[in-house]
Amino acid sequence: MLASPSHEVRELFVTGDAAEREVDLLRAAARRDVPVLLVDDRVARSLADTVHPQGVVAVVDLPRHRIDEVLRRRPRLLTVLCGVADPGNAGTVIRTADAAGSDAVVLTRGCTDPYAGKCVRAAAGSLFHLPVVTGVAPATTIDAIRDAGLSVLAATTDGELLDDVEEVLAAPTAWLFGNEAHGLDPVVAAAADRRVRVPIHGRAESLNLAAAAAVCLYASAREQRR
Amino acid sequence: MLASPSHEVRELFVTGDAAEREVDLLRAAARRDVPVLLVDDRVARSLADTVHPQGVVAVVDLPRHRIDEVLRRRPRLLTVLCGVADPGNAGTVIRTADAAGSDAVVLTRGCTDPYAGKCVRAAAGSLFHLPVVTGVAPATTIDAIRDAGLSVLAATTDGELLDDVEEVLAAPTAWLFGNEAHGLDPVVAAAADRRVRVPIHGRAESLNLAAAAAVCLYASAREQRR
Numbered sequence: 198m199l200a201s202p203s204h205e206v207r208e209l210f211v212t213g214d215a216a217e218r219e220v221d222l223l224r225a226a227a228r229r230d231v232p233v234l235l236v237d238d239r240v241a242r243s244l245a246d247t248v249h250p251q252g253v254v255a256v257v258d259l260p261r262h263r264i265d266e267v268l269r270r271r272p273r274l275l276t277v278l279c280g281v282a283d284p285g286n287a288g289t290v291i292r293t294a295d296a297a298g299s300d301a302v303v304l305t306r307g308c309t310d311p312y313a314g315k316c317v318r319a320a321a322g323s324l325f326h327l328p329v330v331t332g333v334a335p336a337t338t339i340d341a342i343r344d345a346g347l348s349v350l351a352a353t354t355d356g357e358l359l360d361d362v363e364e365v366l367a368a369p370t371a372w373l374f375g376n377e378a379h380g381l382d383p384v385v386a387a388a389a390d391r392r393v394r395v396p397i398h399g400r401a402e403s404l405n406l407a408a409a410a411a412v413c414l415y416a417s418a419r420e421q422r423r
Numbered sequence: 424m425l426a427s428p429s430h431e432v433r434e435l436f437v438t439g440d441a442a443e444r445e446v447d448l449l450r451a452a453a454r455r456d457v458p459v460l461l462v463d464d465r466v467a468r469s470l471a472d473t474v475h476p477q478g479v480v481a482v483v484d485l486p487r488h489r490i491d492e493v494l495r496r497r498p499r500l501l502t503v504l505c506g507v508a509d510p511g512n513a514g515t516v517i518r519t520a521d522a523a524g525s526d527a528v529v530l531t532r533g534c535t536d537p538y539a540g541k542c543v544r545a546a547a548g549s550l551f552h553l554p555v556v557t558g559v560a561p562a563t564t565i566d567a568i569r570d571a572g573l574s575v576l577a578a579t580t581d582g583e584l585l586d587d588v589e590e591v592l593a594a595p596t597a598w599l600f601g602n603e604a605h606g607l608d609p610v611v612a613a614a615a616d617r618r619v620r621v622p623i624h625g626r627a628e629s630l631n632l633a634a635a636a637a638v639c640l641y642a643s644a645r646e647q648r649r
Contacts, residue, residue, distance in 0.1 A: 293634045298624030319631075326626040360645060398524030398644055400552040405545075408519045408637035411630070415638045418624055419586060 208256040209233045212241045215252030222253065246314045259312060262328040264303060264338060268345040272300035274417050275342060275371035279335050279385050281406065284309045286377050288319025289407040295323035297414035298421075303330045303338060335373075335385045342371045349373065349389040351381055352413050354403055356392030359416055365391065366420035372413050377406040434482040435459045438467045441478030448479065472540045485538060488554040490529060490564060494571040498526035500643050501568060501597035505561050505611050507632065510535045512603050514545025515633040521549035523640035524647075529556045529564060561599075561611045568597045575599065575615040577607055578639050580629055582618030585642055591617065592646035598639050603632040 209226050211233060216223060226233050236244070244254040267275070276294035281287045287309050294302050304311055311320070311329050339349050347369040350362070373389055375381030386392055395404055395412045404412070435452050437459060442449060452459050462470070470480040493501070502520035507513045513535050520528050530537055537546070537555050565575050573595040576588070599615055601607030612618055621630055621638045630638070 289631055289634065292627050293630060295625040296621070296623045296627040296630050296634075321627065321629075321631075323625070323627050360648075395522070395641070396644070397522045398648075399521040399549070401518050401522040401547065401549050403547075404519060404522050404637070405515055405547075405633075407631075407634055408515065408522075411634035411637040412641045415621070415641075418622070422586075422624075 205258050206231050206255045207258065210236050210241065210244055210254040210256075212236060212238055212252035215241075219253060247318070260325075260329065262301070262330045264330050264333055264341055267301040267303075267328050267330060268341060270300065271345075271369075272347070273369045273421060274299045274414070275301055275303060275347065276410070276414065277303040277305065277335075277338065277342075277371055277373045278308050279305045279373055279381055280376040280379075281308045281374065283377055284311075284313040284316035285319045286406050287311055288316035288321075288324075290374065290410045291316070291320040291327065291329065292323045293407065293411045294414055295320075295326050297411075297418045299327065299414060301328040301330060303333060305335045305338060306332050335382070336388060339373075339385070339388045343390070347371045348391065350413075351375075351386040351389035351392045352394070352409055353381055353386050353392045354394055356386075356394045359393055359395050359413065362391060362393055363416070363420050366417045367423065370417050370421075372410070372417065374406060374410050374413075431484050432457050432481045433484065436462050436467065436470055436480040436482075438462060438464055438478035441467075445479060473544070486551075486555070488527070488556045490556050490559055490567055493527045493529075493554050493556060494567060496526065497571075497595075498573070498597075499595045499647060500525045500640070501527055501529060501573060502636070502640065503529040503531065503561075503564065503568075503597055503599045504534050505531045505599055505607055506602040506605075507534045507600065509603055510537075510539040510542035511545045512632050513537055514542035514547075514550075516600065516636045517542070517546040517553065517555065518549045519633065519637045520640060521546075521552050523637075523644045525553065525640060527554040527556060529559060531561045531564060532558050561608070562614060565599075565611070565614045569616070573597045574617065576639075577601075577612040577615035577618045578620070578635055579607055579612050579618045580620055582612075582620045585619055585621050585639065588617060588619055589642070589646050592643045593649065596643050596647075598636070598643065600632060600636050600639075 241250050241252050276299045291302050349371050351373045395409050467476050467478050502525045517528050575597050577599045621635050
């Protein structure tokens, strides 16, 4: 986290135990003139919001990214979350998007706050690796993405089969993923260029959001690198 | 659930509200002579272990499946969980395994109980679709699977790239997935025929268990159907 130029660490709070363990982290902080404050376990617990805090709390600037900046960098793979409500789900998809080589993640208005503690933890660092755009309207975002030359694919339960759109996936693509319980808003799905579904081979009714996103994003990653 | 011959429903408890809503369910229960007991909300709450129970609780026989029976049916895709501790993770992988067309799920000794409430809910019905084998030892299970003619692939973070083993995936395959925090036990991974990793294209350190399982199992599903 200290190494990322876009996420300046302002202050670091560490417990005595953590200070002994995280020698490299404290050296990096010293090199960057980041103030380090030693705190006891009680203070660490009240600063963190987990039951078992790891003894290190950083105060970090919230990054601000804009969709037009992201699109100017000619992305090849974008992940767009529309109405994803659960912070754990959002964080897991952000981590997966990073692993699959997504250039950015966009959360439309009405999604969970990506900087909620549960989302930050589920993202396992990827919030600090990828530009994350928040608070945009789905319709104008889809138009802007399409104008930038990307195909817009809506992950739905009733579209074309994922295996049948492989040649589309080789080109620059944005994936839209909807709410974990209700799926994509039909109006948003209709605004995409294609509606695509992950095949269900067994008797499950559907995949959960994070699993569906993993399958779709990795299909794109594979086709873009063939 | 009522339709599955291997999971006989013994009794059904429903609230008045649920009885009005679930007319088809009650008809199916009557056809099968399943006793239905009307209960109030307070009883439904104490029977269920969720904060917001849906007003229907079924008493069901726990299915018992054995690895030798599963292997006799000549499976083409098996999902083996080794040391998966979190019931939500196990349930999500069982749901994904079902969707990807896995013929059965095996949980080795030391895994979470697949019939824990959280696992049952995350599996979203798939526990009742797929044979689930529990309590087996990894080493003898791997031997038995190999003797039945399947390749055994260990999902690891340092094996061959998934994209490089596509021709192996076309044949009958068993995937081994390890603990969510520590991965597969190295001894278990070494006992597999191949060690395979999902490529990480971005800066994420890894995928979480459920996302990695989704990518691996769907790669198998795709290659087996080409």
